[in-house]
Amino acid sequence: MHHHELTYSLIMPQAVGMTGPRLDLYEKTHESLISALLDCGVQVTPFHRSDQTLCGWQCDAFLCFQRRTAHDLVLSGYKVVGSAQRKSKASLLQHGSLLLDASQFAPELPGVNDLVASSVELPELTQAITRRLSEELGVNWIEEDFSNDEKERSEVLVQERFSLDRWLYRR
Numbered sequence: 001m002h003h004h005e006l007t008y009s010l011i012m013p014q015a016v017g018m019t020g021p022r023l024d025l026y027e028k029t030h031e032s033l034i035s036a037l038l039d040c041g042v043q044v045t046p047f048h049r050s051d052q053t054l055c056g057w058q059c060d061a062f063l064c065f066q067r068r069t070a071h072d073l074v075l076s077g078y079k080v081v082g083s084a085q086r087k088s089k090a091s092l093l094q095h096g097s098l099l100l101d102a103s104q105f106a107p108e109l110p111g112v113n114d115l116v117a118s119s120v121e122l123p124e125l126t127q128a129i130t131r132r133l134s135e136e137l138g139v140n141w142i143e144e145d146f147s148n149d150e151k152e153r154s155e156v157l158v159q160e161r162f163s164l165d166r167w168l169y170r171r
Contacts, residue, residue: 003103004111006125009095010133014087022085022092025137029094030071032136033081036128037073040120042112044073044080065099065109076115098125 010029014022030046037044048070061067065079073081083096099111100120113119130141146154161167 002097003105004101005097005099006122006129007095007097008129009093011091011093014090014092022087022094025092025094026071026083026085028136029083029096029133030073030081032132033073033098033129035136036125036132037112037120039128039132040125041118042075042116042120044075044112046070047072047074047079063106063109064097065106075112078110078115080112080115 010025012025034044034046047068064082068074068079069082071083072079080099081096083094086093086095099109100122101111101113102109133139134141
């Protein structure tokens with residue numbers, strides 16, 4: 001179902017013994033996305049601050065873009081950005097998706113470009129997100145290719161873990 005989306009993930013060290021969600025990271029990330037989209041001419045709102053009619057919303061829906069949490073970002077009543085966090089003992093992962101266009105596999109879920117007059121260009125959007133995240137989180141990004149060791153390790157992980165039925169069907 002993740003067809004016409006821009007996905008992201010942020011991974012950072014987590015203080016030992018720290019429990020519960022990192023709401024500060026969640027809020028800063030979403031504020032960065034709000035600012036970046038506004039830079040591209042699109043105004044989204046956190047669900048908890050919206051007064052829009054909720055389109056396509058179902059609390060027990062299978063598709064995540066049909067469910068809402070307080071900090072999901074909505075546009076014209078539709079969820080267009082959602083995120084989640086997962087913590088381990090020493091690190092925190094936040095990942096999310098920005099729905100750009102409706103998918104043929106879920107046409108009932110419009111993306112940003114389906115809901116605005118002029119489409120958002122991906123290069124402009126990714127630059128705006130990178131800039132706004134850098135400002136909000138105080139991070140200087142370094143862009144580089146994966147090393148050969150990283151590529152080889154990822155191939156091993158796919159073969160030994162992620163392609164196995166016990167991984168895919170473990171829930």
